[in-house]
Amino acid sequence: MLRILNKILRTGMVSESIPSEDDELERLGISVKRCLQLRFGRSLAIRQVDAGSCNGCELEIHALTNAYYDIERFGVHFVASPRHADALLVTGPVSRHMEAALKRAYVAMPSPKLVIAAGQCACNGGEFGVSYASCGAVANVIPVDVAVPGCPPTPLTLLQGILAAAGARKATARR
Secondary structure, eight states: OHHHHHHHHHHOOOOOOOOSOHHHHHHHHHHHHHHHHHHTSSOEEEEEEESSOOSHHHHHHHHHTSTTTOGGGGTEEEOSOGGGOSEEEEESOEEHHHHHHHHHHHHHSOSSOEEEEESHHHHHOTTTOSSSSEEESGGGTSOOSEEEOSSSOOHHHHHHHHHHHHHHTTTTSOO
C-alpha cells in the first residue's frame, strides 16, 4: 500500500489538457439560436428515436443536455412525443421491427418536418447495411434533411447538424 502511495506522490497529476472548444461551442450555439429565431420565431423541439443503434450516439446526444454543452440555453430541447416535435433525430440503422414505428413517428409530426440522421449507421447503414433484420439507412425508410456522420458524432458535430437542419427549411418553416 505504501509503495502505491509513494508512486502516486512521485508521478503527480497526469491528465489531458482541457479542450479549447468552449469558444467554438459558444459561437455555434449563438448561430443556432439566431437561426431558430429567424426560421421558427421560437425554440426547436426535437424528438429523438433510436431505430436500432448501439447507444453510442445516444450517449453523445445526452451529453448535449449536460451542464457543459447545455443546448437548452440556445433554444433546443427534447420532447417525448413526435406530435410536439419540429425535428426528428434518428440514430442507428433502422431495424425491421422499428420501421413501422419510425414511419408512424414521422407521420405524427406536424409540418414542416425536419429529419436528422445522426451517426454512421443512420446515414448509410454502417456495418449493418441492408439485411433480413435491417432496412439500413434512415433515408431508406423516411426522407432525411441532414445527415450527421461519425461513429458516434461528437456533441459539436450534432449541434452543427441541428444548425444545418434548422437552415434547411428556409421557405417552409414559417407559416
